[in-house]
Amino acid sequence: MGFFIETLIGGLMAGMLYSLVALGFVLIFKSSGVFNFAQGAMVLFAALAMARFSEWANHALGGDSLLLANLIAFVGAGLAMLFVAWAVERFVLRKLVNQEGATLLMVTLGITYVLEGVGQTIFGSEIYNIDVGMPKEPVMMLESMFEGGILINKEDFIAALIAAVLVGLLTLFFQKTPVGRALRAVADDHQAAQSIGIPLNRIWVIVWLVAGIVALVAGIIWGSKLGVQFSLATVALRALPVVILGGLTSVPGAIVGGLIIGVGEKLSEVYIGPMVGGGIEIWFAYVLALVFLLFRPQGLFGEKIINRV
Template sequence: MGFFLETLLGGLMTGMLYALVALGFVLIFKASGVFNFAQGAMVLFAALAMARFSEWIPGWLGLDNKILANLLAFVIAGALMFVVAWLVEFLVLRHLVNQEGATLLMATLGITYFLEGMGQTLFGSDIYSIDIGMPKDPMFLLEGMFEGGILVNKEDVIAALIAAALVAALSVFFQKTKTGRALRAVADDHQAAQSIGIPLSRIWVIVWTVAGVVALVAGMIWGSKLGVQFSLTTIALRALPVVILGGLTSVPGAIIGGLIIGVGEKLSEVYLGPFVGGGIEIWFAYVLALVFLLFRPQGLFGEKIIDRV
């Protein structure tokens, strides 16, 4: 039982990180109807900025305080993601209002390759580390209930708590604030939203900035765990099944989908992997997403589209 709970907790913590990346897809799709293929590139770009600024700032300002240097690096990287959001809106999105979904998707593909190339041009292409002070040593829980206790990595716990707090804040933002309601209105109909005075350009800058901050937090956490490298862009591919499972328009769906995928991957690898030679964790999420596409393509919490003719 103790080993099962250990595996379950590991899956839940991984699932929260998947949900954090999936939120970037959901936020932009809810506000603009655009499937943002550039979310993985945004994670890489933000993580590169965070890693490099945290290295450069102590030399620039003569700081010995690592916490302050990391905080300044986070603020500067966040400001940089705002600039990226503004440029995306100014140079791309405002020229593609009411265009076909395929056109918008291709635009985000262009943004993907631009961010990947620009990130490596500005910050380099080596493997960088992000040290934000999260403890990496393990700890044992419930030692009185189970022999040996349950082994949990402190870094995973802190990362999951950060992801959960950000997910909760974004849920409140979308459901309870005037700006959040405006974002949903823009997603429903661009022209109708403009006709009632909602500034489309400002809304898009806001949502891409929020998605950029989400990418920054996700890149910071994954970069701390795995190092900042080009493979971080594949994190977005790991989040695609989460979006399919939860629904492209649902913030709660991204959370539930992430938890289901995270737990499913860990449990299937541990309990089914030995019978099939392992490797289930790699493809489990995609098979589950395929099943949902066949029987419930809108996802668990997505809006069902009904075309009347």
């Protein structure tokens, strides 16, 4: 029983990290109707900025204060993502208002390659480490309740807690603030939103900035775990089944979908993997997403589209 609980907790913590990346997709699609294939590149760009700014700040401070260096780096990386948000709106989205979804999708693919190329040019292509002081040693818990106890990775636990707090704040932002309501109005109809005085260009800058901050937090967490390298951009692919499962327009769906995928991957790898030769954790999420596409394409919490003729 203790091993099952340990596996379950590990899956929940991994699921929260998937949810964090999936939120970037949901935020932009919910407010602009654009499926942002550049989300993985945004995670990579933000992580590169954080790693390099932290390195430069730490060198400038003589290595005396890691916390201050990381704080400076976080602000600098945040400003970099603000610039990315402004540039995307100013030079791309502003010229493509009310264009077809396929056009906007292809544009985000172009943004992907631009961000990867610019990131490599500015920050270099080496593998960098992000040290934000999160403990990496596992800890044994609940030894009195379960024989042998439950092994918990401290870094995964703290990362999952940070992701959960950010997800909660974003949920409140969308549901309770005037800006959040304006974002939802823009997603429903660009022209109608403009007709009632909602500034489309400002809203798009805000939503891409929020998605950029989400990408920054995700980049810091994944960069701390895996190192900052260009393969980090593929982390967004792990979030695609989460988006499909939870629904493209639902922030709670991203949370629930991430938890389901995380737990399903861990449990299937442990209990089903030995029967099929292992490796099930790699493709389990995609098979589950395919099943949902067949029977409920809008996802668990997505809005069902009804066409009237």
